[in-house]
Amino acid sequence: MSQTPLTLGYIPLVDAAPLIIARELGFAEREGLALTLRAAPSWSTLRDLVALGQIEAAQMLAPIPVATALGLGGLPSRLDALCVLSVGGNTVGVSNELAAAIRAAGHDFDFTDATAAGKALIAAAGERLRIGVPFPFSMHAELLYYWLGALGLEAPQALDVHTVPPPLMAEALASGDIDAFCVGAPWGSIAVENGSGELLLPTSAIWAFAPEKVLAVRHDWAESEPDLAIRLIRCMWRATRWLADRSNFVTASEILSRPEYLNLPAELLERSLTGQLTISPRGEQRRVEDFLYFHEGAATFPWRSQAGWIASRLAARMGLDRASARRAAKNVFRSDLYRAALAGRAVDLPGASEKLEGALEQATEVPAQNGTLILHRDRFFDGQIFDPGTD
Amino acid sequence: MPNRLSIVVVEQDRERALLIVDSLRASGDHEISVIAERTGLARLISEKNPDVVLVDVTSPSRDMLEELTLASSPLDRPVAMFVDRSDDNLTRAAIEAGVSAYVVDGLAPGRIKPVLDAAITRFYMFHAMRAELAATKRALEERKIIDRAKGMLMKARGLDEDAAYALLRKAAMDQGKKMVDVAEALVTAAGLLS
Secondary structure (H helix, E strand, C coil), X not given: CCCEEEEEEECCCHHHHHHHHHHHCCHXXXXXXXXXXXXXXXXXXXXXXXXXXXXXXXXXXCHHHHHHHCCCCCCCCCEEEEEEEEEECEEEEEEHHHHHHHHHCCCCCCCCCHHHHHHHHHHHHCCCEEEEECCCCCXXXXXXXXXXXXXXXXXXXXXEEEECCHHHHHHHHHCCCCCEEEEECCHHHHHHHCCCEEEEEXXXXXXXXXXXXXEEEEHHHHHHCHHHHHHHHHHHHHHHHHHCCHHHHHHHHHHHHCCCCCCXXXXXXXXXXXXXXXXXXXXXXXXXXXXXXXXXXXXXXXXHHHHHHHHHHHHHHHCCCHHHHHHXXXXXXXXXXXHHHHCCCCCCCECCCCCCECCCCCCEEEEECCEEEEECCCCECCCCCECCCCC | CXXXXXXXXXXXXXXXXXXXXXXXXXXXXXXXXXXXXXXXXXXXXXXXXXXXEEEECCCCCHHHHHHHHCCCCCCCCCEEECCCCCCHHHHHHHHHHCEXXXXXXXXXXXXXXXXXXXXXXXXXXXXXXXXXXXXXXXXXXXXXXXXXHHHHXXXXXXXXXXXXXXXXXXXXXHHCCCHXXXXXXXXXHHHHHC
């Protein structure tokens, strides 16, 4: 079979793993795709490269295609999310001074109770809390607003979330530009490793099933090249299935650690894959079940209700009409193409493309196209349920 | 003078910044300032309240400027990326050259184009210089490694320089590898054994 060349962009993060593994272990080749991977220096550049057609597809923060559909940020264009690439994987970290204040007030960094951690953070922060995130349109930002907002911290009066590229996060903490950060793996671990901060909470404790990265393409490209889009979805599905196997974590870490990809110690990367995190420079350990995961529980399925949640949140904070934002966002997550890619294979697909978000306290069996499917727990820390039809 | 454009250039490298400023000056009478700091970038820029911000696309700091596209208060001026949203060619040329521009909404395209053209030309030159420098550096490093491997072969096998070089080249051809890779393997192995 002749191989179709495609260029995919990514940011060197642990959750770029599906793209890297798809290329390195031949999952792309099996679909007749010759992938070239191109690291980008920033999310805005990555988004523009896709929007302008310089590259075919890219790993992208799940809210970026949704924000683009709402006309927020960057060039006017339409981006589609073909599948979800990863769920979770972010951590909230605090400066050493703030960590000391939080500990002095009696919080034990239990790493599971988002309510307790949030209250402790708010109490220790004083009048105004400034938190760095990698990008204005990111799950990092949305989850912070959701979490701290629910605990009574008003944005923008008392909460200032602003963009700091992860490589500059330690510097921003040290110079007092920010008090805390929310970043993806491995940046949280790097902050601990170089002694610039401590980890307070994984974002999976805020929302257990937050779609973190998606594979995004130009809408026009998906329409004119549906066959390539479908092959891309299939190779990502296979790569994430491989990544879900614990016995592959060591190999995955080794491949990601190569100089041409993340160029970081494999041991550091493995922490994120196993969810065994070091949270302080003193070496305290926390184990997080499903800290970052790629595949199980229909993780790669682009739920239209996830796009709806993101749109609803973005609209609320940007002062846009929520109902029309939700409508515009739904079509961005291409569950139709995803179904076409995996139909007729030994893969079970959800019966619906939308669900209540936050309704599952634990992994639950649900009706699927050919029988049943186990969905991952998806609760929000405050027990809220998002109904994509009405909220 | 109310008609002057105010332009902010985000650039850490002083020399590059000066070159950019020179090019922009040549394109018209503008008020130009340079910001080199990396932290608090969005704040520094909104204090200056410029019409145009130019930033290297390879700089990770660019994501900080995305905040400027969101007017957070009624007093803020909304900023769009590029002035003429329909002019994809200009946008593409800029991205290819390695510069991105954030421009205040509502500015006449005719006023921005000369600025962008000047920036694009300058960034193309940087791009070419950077590629050339990287290639030269790589070539030098490769030659150094090959020279070391050659020296080792000459000493260990009692060969003259030409013979050592021929041996290396043959080994590379036999293994379907680049000569520098074979040389590097030899140097590394020798380092481990000694």
